[in-house]
Amino acid sequence: MTIGRARFAFTVLAFGYAFLYLPIALVIVYSFNESRLVTVWGGFSTKWWIALFHNDAMLDAAWLSLRIALVSATLATALGLAAGYVLARVPRFIGRTLFASLVIAPMVMPEVVMGISMLLLFVGSDQLLGGPERGFLSITAAHVTFSLAFVAIVVQARLADFDRTLEEAAMDLGATPWTTFVTVTLPMIAPALVSGWLLAFTLSLDDLILTQFVAGAQSQTLPMRVYSSVRLGVDPQINVLATIVIAVAASTLIASTVLTRRIVDKRGAR
């Protein structure tokens, strides 16, 4: 019975992980392909790697995407922290129900709907106020709006895990609300802020649909470039780019897992 269950668990997980990782593994392998045809193996080569690093259009797009992701993730973390704090710690104010649904809604809103609505906002402001020009600013604002929700949820969940007695004790001892927040609350939720920021950063770096709507004619982000190249068929340079993205994501995730584990172990040992 137990042996049967163990075998079942092993089979399920082996099949599941194979399904998740086989396509990714093949993308990586074919980034080292000599042949231009992505699906035919023509021997080992690094020429597509060299080609990608000389592809100025792709590099420019990557640079723009990185700048947008840095700014929007930081802004989303600040606003998401405020929103998550309010949801977890302020039980009653006028319009709270609306606020709670506004925070979560962008998470589950179809992206095409958010895209068209955001574009209409920027077109409207362009007609009424004469700006801002669509590009870096409009893309950043759009990314902040939908990644804010994810940060708020993470912060709210983390705050709900901690009871408020620590904060109340600090206030009883004469700390102002601001001092309490900075010296007690903020250190408590720091891990949530880090993972929220990383989440917002990744979401921004990866977004295609919202960006395509609000980008305007001048700016092209990395996903926009990738999309327009992929539409014409498979391209070995995209395999190279994919390999880099996967390597960065994997090493970040593994590093953060090892780090949290070490912290947990240390706390357990004490």
Add this chain to the structure above:
Amino acid sequence: MRLVIALPYLWLVVFFLLPLGLVLGLSLATNAPDLAPPVELGLSFASFKLLFTDDLYLAAWLSSLRIAATSTLVCLLLGYPMAYAIARATPPRRPLLLMLVILPFWTSFLIRVYAWMGLLAENGILNQFLRWSGLMSDPGTILGTEWAIHLGIVYAYLPFMVLPLYTALEKLDWSLLEAASDLGARPLPAFLTVTLPLSLPGIVAGCLLVFIPAVGEFVIPDLLGGTRTLMIGKVLWDEFFTNSDWPLASAVAICLLILLVGPILLFQRQQQRSLERT
């Protein structure tokens, strides 16, 4: 304190609520191709009327719902055993197993869809394998069919299914299952009457997290599906970018919202409840 509430509130009203109002307003406007933007404001229901009378749009709605529903079901059937196996693994192993499920989510969505293009193409890796192994001498092409869309959605959204299921199963009190078997319940009835009902919140959350975005999906039907299969997200995209019919695209967006408002509210309520319970 007021500022802390006001800042995110104001941001969301300006960048989320107000734009949705604009979409509603524009869905009632008429198309004016020679203006920039190509709309003439007014109170016309022409776009909505077209949506409900033209067979093409009706077919797109139906196939979106059908594809999203079947993909969600496949995701559940695939994700439940995985989440179950992870939840029953020894505690030190769980973080690694869980991380392996989340990792693909941190890589690019676009790239994960792209990975299937090379696999499913006519001369793709899958067909080469089938021919080489002699399993099929003349395999058809999967890329460009509804099968490819299903595969893409299941692949891309599987982590969203596994995570809430795992959260629900991990909290489960397994001694209840032992009690059931001590009282003579066989494994299957015990699973159906104890485990399944207790993991229901995870099932609902996972299914909504897959179904809602799948209905409005654009990238997957565009890259993996052919021209034959219409999905509503792609229709909206084409009306907007190719045909420049902004009022019609807005009307599609409003209908999509009305269609999904039930599932979205359900998800919100469950999310808030689970957060407030802890």
